[in-house]
Amino acid sequence: xxxxxxxxxxxxxxxxxxxxxxxxxxxxxxxxxxxxxxxxxxxxxxxxxxxxxxxxxxxxxxxxxxxxxxxxxxxxxxxxxxxxxxxxxxxxxxxxxxxxxxxxxxxxxxxxxxxxxxxxxxxxxxxxxxxxxxxxxxxxxxxxxxxxxxxxxxxxxxxxxx
Numbered sequence: 770x771x772x773x774x775x776x777x778x779x780x781x782x783x784x785x786x787x788x789x790x791x792x793x794x795x796x797x798x799x800x801x802x803x804x805x806x807x808x809x810x811x812x813x814x815x816x817x818x819x820x821x822x823x824x825x826x827x828x829x830x831x832x833x834x835x836x837x838x839x840x841x842x843x844x845x846x847x848x849x850x851x852x853x854x855x856x857x858x859x860x861x862x863x864x865x866x867x868x869x870x871x872x873x874x875x876x877x878x879x880x881x882x883x884x885x886x887x888x889x890x891x892x893x894x895x896x897x898x899x900x901x902x903x904x905x906x907x908x909x910x911x912x913x914x915x916x917x918x919x920x921x922x923x924x925x926x927x928x929x930x931x
Contacts, residue, residue, distance in 0.1 A: 770836065771812060774824040775805040777833025785835075785855040790916035792888050793852070797916040811838075821878070825853060825866050837866040839874055845881035847874055851897065858893060867901045875929050882928050886913065889921040898925045 770778075782789060782799045789796035795803070814820035822838030835853035842848050849870060853863045874880040886909050887894035899905070903925035912919035 770808055770822040770824045770838070772805055772808045774826075774833055775808045776801065777826075778808070778824060778836060779804040781833050781835055781854045785852070788855040788858070789852060791920065792891055792894075792913075792915045794914050794916050821847075823866070823870070825862065827857075834862065835866075837863070837870055839870060839878070839880075839883075842884060845879070847878065847880050847883055849874075849883050849885045849901075851894070863893075863897050864900045867897055871901055871927065880929065882926060884927075885925045886922045887925070888913075888915070889923055895923060901927065903927045 779799060779801045782796060782804065786796050786799065795807070811820050811822045815822070819841050820838065821840075822836055824833050825835040825837055826832070827834050834857050835851065837849075837851040839847040839849055849867065851863050851867055851870075853866075871883065874883055883903070885898055885903060887898055889908070895905075904927065906924040906926055909922040909924045913922050
C-alpha cells in the first residue's frame with residue numbers, strides 16, 4: 770500500500786462506511802488527509818518490518834476495493850486483517866486476498882502462526898477466517914474498539930506445520 774492508493778482507499782471507506790463503522794474506529798470520520806497519513810505511516814512500518822498492508826485493487830478497473838494486511842505480533846507471529854468495499858462483498862475476493870497473504874506470510878515471512886479476530890456479529894469476516902483454515906479459539910479476552918464503541922469479538926489462529 771502506497772500513498773498513491775490513498776484516494777481510492779478513502780473512496781472505498783466512504784462507500785462502505787455503514788458496514789465498516791461497527792468494527793473500525795477509523796471509519797467514524799474518514800478524511801482523505803487521515804487516509805494519506807495512514808498510508809505514509811504504514812509504508813514506514815513496512816520498512817521497519819512491522820506492518821505489511823496491501824491495497825486490494827481490481828484488475829480490470831484499477832479501483833481500490835479494500836485493504837488486507839499483516840501486523841507483526843512477534844518474530845514468528847503475525848495478525849491478519851482485511852476489509853472490502855460493501856458493493857464487492859460476497860464474491861470471494863476477500864478470501865482470495867487472504868489466501869495470498871497466508872501463503873506469503875508462510876513462505877516469505879517464515880511465519881509459524883497467524884492470528885486474527887473478528888466481531889462476534891461480523892459473520893462475513895468470521896466466514897473468511899474459516900475458509901482460510903483458521904481455527905476458532907473462542908471469545909477474545911478483550912473488547913476491541915469500533916466506530917460505535919467496544920464490541921465482543923472472536924479469536925482465531927492458523928498454525929503452520931514445520
